[in-house]
Each structure stands twice: as C-alpha cells, then as structure tokens.
Amino acid sequence: MTAFRPALRIALAQLNPIVGDIGFNLARARQARQQAAAENADIILFPELFLAGYSPEDLVLKPAFVTACRTACEDLARDTIDGGPAVLIGVPWLENGELYNAVALLDDGKLAGKSLKVDLPNYGVFDEKRVFATGPSPQPLIVRGVCIGVPICEDIWTPGPVAALKDAGAELLLVPNGSPYRRTVDAEREAIARARVNESGLPLVYLNQIGGQDELVFDGASFVLNSDGTRAVQMPAFREAMTIIEAQHTAQGWHVVPQTLVQLERDEQADYAACVLGLRDYVNKNRFPGVVLGLSGGVDSALVAAMAVDALGAERVHCVMLPFRYTSSESLNDAAACAKLLGVRYDILPIAPAVEGFEAALAPLFAGMQRDTTEENLQSRARGTILMAISNKFGAMVLTTGNKSEVGVGYATLYGDMNGGFNPLKDLYKTEVFKLCTLRNHWKPESAMGPDGMAIPERIITKVPTAELRENQTDQDSLPPYEVLDDILHALVEEELSLAAIVARGHDAQIVQKVQRLLYIAEYKRRQSAPGVKVTRQNFGRDRRYPITNGFRDTLEPNSK
Structure with a gap:
C-alpha cells in the first residue's frame, strides 16, 4: 500500500460494456486504465458488473461464465503490479457457495479487497434476487491510504448501507452503477444521492455505465456531489467518457474540485x-x-x-x-x-x-x-x-x-x-x-x-x-383520436388507474372500456413482438408482465357516463 496522500486523482470510466463478452470488457478496462495512468490517476472506477456486462441476468447461473469473469479479474489484478492506478471494477463473485454482485479492489498485483452488494433490486426490470445473494453489512476499502465506501447502485437507494459505511470510517463514497434510462430518472438519481450526502456528510461519486442492452439503455450522466450537496462534476449522457476528478483532503474532510458541468439532454x-x-x-x-x-x-x-x-x-x-x-x-x-x-x-x-x-x-x-x-x-x-x-x-x-x-x-x-x-x-x-x-x-x-x-x-x-x-x-376509423387514446393508455399502463378514475379525467366511458378491452386482448400479440427501447416507467416487456390468458376486466358503475 502506498502512503496517504492529501489528494486523490480518480478516473471515472463511463464506458459501454458488452454483456457476456468478457474478453472485450477486459480489453476495454485495460485500455481505460492505461489512459488513466497517463493522466496520473491514483484510482480508476468502473461501472457495476463491468467485466460481465450489466445486466447479465441468468448468464451468472452458468458456472463457466462466473469462472471466466473471475479469471479476467485476476488477469487485470496482475496488471496492477506496475504501480499504476488501483482498480475498482464490478464482477460476479462466488464465495462459499454464494454468488454476489461485487466490486473488486485490484492493487499491487493482487486482489486487495472487495465490496458486496447489499440491496438487491427486485422490481420493474430488475430481478437480482433471482441470481445473487445479499451481501453482509458493507465495510470500507482502504485505497491508497484512504478509507473509501463502495456502495453498489441500489445500495444508495436506502439509507442503511451508506450509514454503515460512514460508521465504519468511510471518508468518501464511490458508487458504481448500472442504472437504465427512463424519463425523470436523472432527477430521481440526484435526489437519492443528495439524501445520502446529507445524511453522511460525505462526497459521493455516482458513476453509471452507458449503452444499449436488449430493451434497456444506460445513459451514463455520471456526476459528483460534494459534502455540502453542490454538484462538482457532471459527465455527458448517452456517450462514453472518462473524466479525471481530483479529491482534496481538507480540515473539513474530502472535497472534489469543481469542473465545468456538461449540459444533459432533457425530455x-x-x-x-x-x-x-x-x-x-x-x-x-x-x-x-x-x-x-x-x-x-x-x-x-x-x-x-x-x-x-x-x-x-x-x-x-x-x-x-x-x-x-x-x-x-x-x-x-x-x-x-x-x-x-x-x-x-x-x-x-x-x-x-x-x-x-x-x-x-x-x-x-x-x-x-x-x-x-x-x-x-x-x-x-x-x-x-x-x-x-x-x-x-x-x-x-x-x-x-x-x-x-x-x-x-x-x-x-x-x-x-x-x-x-x-x-x-x-x-x-x-x-x-x-x-x-x-x-x-x-x-x-x-x-x-x-x-x-x-x-x-x-x-x-x-x-x-x-x-x-x-x-x-x-387510423381514426378504428381508433379514438391519438390525443385521447394516448392519455387513456398512459392511465391504464403507466398509472394503473381504474376505469372510473380515467372517466373522471374527462374521457367517454364507452371509449375507455373499448381501449381497456383492446389493451387486454392484444397481450398475445405483444408477447410475440420485437424488443424495443424502454423510455417510460412502464414499458410493454419486462416492466409490465400481464398474463395472456386473463379473464379480469375493470368495470364501471351502470350510471357512469
């Protein structure tokens, strides 16, 4: 381990992995580490499960796949004997018969530590409890003399893991993520990150991957919040980028030097x-x-x-x-x-x-x-x-x-x-x-x-x-005007409103009932449809898993108009 430094240069590798292509992901990690070394970085942080690609889904149930990821991780660890940047990289990790969503710390030619994900998302497009075990209460990692907390993605969406890291002496939070795009998600991420910063008093680095994976799109848009809640760094969305940030140790703790903020695409x-x-x-x-x-x-x-x-x-x-x-x-x-x-x-x-x-x-x-x-x-x-x-x-x-x-x-x-x-x-x-x-x-x-x-x-x-x-x-020979149809569908699909509530929004009861009927009887078609990009909170696919054979229909009171 090297001596403590009053400043840390941290490379944030907002990259685009390929699920299952371990060789590509390893080569990309090596290339990024070389770039980080050329810019005198002390640490390079990669997104969640980077060596496997996120989300690997049931690939991680194949022992050969998990073994190949472990081998790649060990190969990358050997690279760090060169004295260049320490590596924090996501990898599926098998230990004592349990499989974890993990981040490995690689330094000085070896595995120097690991962090295991505690909160496994199991809603919407996520079903990590299907394939991963819950990690123990997290402990910080000592990286180049600094006590760093590495909560993984969902671990910051509830207070517990960050509070545990703070109590255990963490001075800085580095958070690798595999967070897919949907409308308004950037505001939600910031609110969650800001809550953890306010509770812990620690700077938080939020690193997200980018790229398309089947129906999901990961938008990157990585950012850094200082301990006072101010945004020090904003990386671009929808494209790869690597940013070097400088964290400085002050009498009040660690502080990330502010950079010019990138403007993100909206709406x-x-x-x-x-x-x-x-x-x-x-x-x-x-x-x-x-x-x-x-x-x-x-x-x-x-x-x-x-x-x-x-x-x-x-x-x-x-x-x-x-x-x-x-x-x-x-x-x-x-x-x-x-x-x-x-x-x-x-x-x-x-x-x-x-x-x-x-x-x-x-x-x-x-x-x-x-x-x-x-x-x-x-x-x-x-x-x-x-x-x-x-x-x-x-x-x-x-x-x-x-x-x-x-x-x-x-x-x-x-x-x-x-x-x-x-x-x-x-x-x-x-x-x-x-x-x-x-x-x-x-x-x-x-x-x-x-x-x-x-x-x-x-x-x-x-x-x-x-x-x-x-x-x-x-089209209007068969369908209501699209302004009407889209509002009714949004109410039924994204909001899961009752027919009565939709009628109360000003829609004709017969039209609402017709749209509900068409929505349900078309389920068998949607089950056979091509995948497509998810942009809303509730897409037709992994978000909305309705049975094809389904006798339920919401009803209106007889006097509904």
Whole structure:
C-alpha cells in the first residue's frame, strides 16, 4: 500500500460494456486504465458488473461464465503490479457457495479487497434476487491510504448501507452503477444521492455505465456531489467518457474540485438519444451489418429511418417502399423525399403479385364470403414476408415501426408489420412520435451520423395518419383520436388507474372500456413482438408482465357516463 496522500486523482470510466463478452470488457478496462495512468490517476472506477456486462441476468447461473469473469479479474489484478492506478471494477463473485454482485479492489498485483452488494433490486426490470445473494453489512476499502465506501447502485437507494459505511470510517463514497434510462430518472438519481450526502456528510461519486442492452439503455450522466450537496462534476449522457476528478483532503474532510458541468439532454431530446443509442448497440453488439425497413410515407417509418441513419449511418440503412393499389401517390412521393433527405438506399417493390397470389390460394376456402380485415392483413403480411426475405438474403436486420399506441391496442398485424428484430418506437406513443419528428428536423444527438437539419418531410408530420389498407382509410376509423387514446393508455399502463378514475379525467366511458378491452386482448400479440427501447416507467416487456390468458376486466358503475 502506498502512503496517504492529501489528494486523490480518480478516473471515472463511463464506458459501454458488452454483456457476456468478457474478453472485450477486459480489453476495454485495460485500455481505460492505461489512459488513466497517463493522466496520473491514483484510482480508476468502473461501472457495476463491468467485466460481465450489466445486466447479465441468468448468464451468472452458468458456472463457466462466473469462472471466466473471475479469471479476467485476476488477469487485470496482475496488471496492477506496475504501480499504476488501483482498480475498482464490478464482477460476479462466488464465495462459499454464494454468488454476489461485487466490486473488486485490484492493487499491487493482487486482489486487495472487495465490496458486496447489499440491496438487491427486485422490481420493474430488475430481478437480482433471482441470481445473487445479499451481501453482509458493507465495510470500507482502504485505497491508497484512504478509507473509501463502495456502495453498489441500489445500495444508495436506502439509507442503511451508506450509514454503515460512514460508521465504519468511510471518508468518501464511490458508487458504481448500472442504472437504465427512463424519463425523470436523472432527477430521481440526484435526489437519492443528495439524501445520502446529507445524511453522511460525505462526497459521493455516482458513476453509471452507458449503452444499449436488449430493451434497456444506460445513459451514463455520471456526476459528483460534494459534502455540502453542490454538484462538482457532471459527465455527458448517452456517450462514453472518462473524466479525471481530483479529491482534496481538507480540515473539513474530502472535497472534489469543481469542473465545468456538461449540459444533459432533457425530455424529448433524451428520449430520442436513448432510442438512437439503443438501436445502435442492438445492431452492433449482435453483429448485424445493417438494417432494412419498410418506408411507407407515414410518420412512424420515417422516424425509424431517421433514427437508424443517426445510429448507423446512411450506408447501413436500406429502405423499401412496398406499394399496393391503396398506396397513394402522396405516400410514394413522401417516402421518396424522406429517403433522399436521409441519403439511404431506397427501392420500390410492388406487393400486388404476392397479395394476389395469397388471395388466389385462399379463394376456394373464402368463396362467397365478404372481404374484411383478413384481406387487409394479407397486404401487411406480404410486406413482412418480403422484408424478412431481404433480411435473409443480405443479412440486414428488419426494423419494425409500431408505436406504443398501436402496440397497446393491437393495431398491428402479427407476422406482418410486426415482423422484425427490433423496434425503436416500442415505448413511444403516437403523439410522442410526432413530437420527435419535429424535434429531429432542428436537432440531433451529438453522436448522430445522419444529416443536419431536416430529415423528415414536413408533409409526413402534418398529414392524417393512415395504414392505407383500403380506400380512404384513416387510423381514426378504428381508433379514438391519438390525443385521447394516448392519455387513456398512459392511465391504464403507466398509472394503473381504474376505469372510473380515467372517466373522471374527462374521457367517454364507452371509449375507455373499448381501449381497456383492446389493451387486454392484444397481450398475445405483444408477447410475440420485437424488443424495443424502454423510455417510460412502464414499458410493454419486462416492466409490465400481464398474463395472456386473463379473464379480469375493470368495470364501471351502470350510471357512469
């Protein structure tokens, strides 16, 4: 152990691991440590479970995986014999037959200590109690002569672990996190961190990972609060970064030297940036060469195309117009104009031969029957089949484009427009899709690879939405106005309100009952839908786990209007 120093230089490695790719994560940790050493850092801190990638879910139930993580940790420990920065890195840790979510302290060529997570989240998207054991009351680690508390993520969401660390002599809190993005989460994190600082009187370093992992997006946005509650450091959101902070020992304790604070994306900007990052990492981490999608001339596919170009670059995005007799010249022109603005490959493949072939094959069974949604769905399924064939032939992943409003009420065709490997809009309501289209035409994320300025023709945003599956069709033939539908769905899904409470907000009782019915009967479709980026508190997926077979329906009093 080196002698005590009146100041510590701490490298905060806000990085993007790949779940299960231990070799990549180890190499990335080594690279970051070398960079930290070049900047004379004493310590480098990595996010939660960095060597495994977060969240590893049931991967940690495989003994071979846990052993490989331990081996990587030991390899990294040997690197520290060089006298460079000590390492605090997250790793699944097997001890006495129990598996823990741990942070290992690596210094002087060996494992010099560890911290085990105490509070295991078991709500929403988290189910750590399924795979990890609860750690004992935490004790500080002595790092370069300083007594440092290392509570892990959820450990700061309740007072107990930090209080225990303070009582045991901790002078400074370094908190590795795997905290996924959702709206308002930055304010919640700050409130929680500020509460622990106020209670303990200790500076708190909040380091979060970034990157997409299946439906989750980790936004980074790491920060430092001093013991007086002031924000000393703010790191960027939605991109990798490494920041060196200097903590100085004063008569009043440790104090982090303030830096210029980075401005974070907020509201719609944050949602858009999250969707782009989630899409980019899903495609790249799963090693797809690019993506293909149907570009209909409508608002949803236009936004997905813009997100795809921002995420991957125009050369990796293939847009296909799949017209039928109901496709208007306006839609053809709008799709072509959008493709031109984005600079993507754009092909037109008429689907009439495929649809007519299906209808001919089914004619003996359907003889004498009226045409209905069955024939409409054949159009959607022909399009889905063609897109999947393009994917099979060229390797690009199909993007599906259904928004949360459509997914919520089943206004989508199973094995048709629901075909695809990923859906960037899955957790965005239709009204939010319009807002993001308008936003993208005057702003894009810093890391976006798409064009500056307009990316989506204005007419696509302003025209009446339609699936164009029959003559003169509009979405409002089947659905309430989207402003009404989205508010009702938000009340049912995110807020879990009763029908009576929703009607009391000013909605028509019959419409509310209809939306509830559509929401429940579409559960079987959603269970088969592509994953997509989570941006709300309650997404369709790991947040909302409703049974498919479900006889419950909320009811209204007979006199409800």
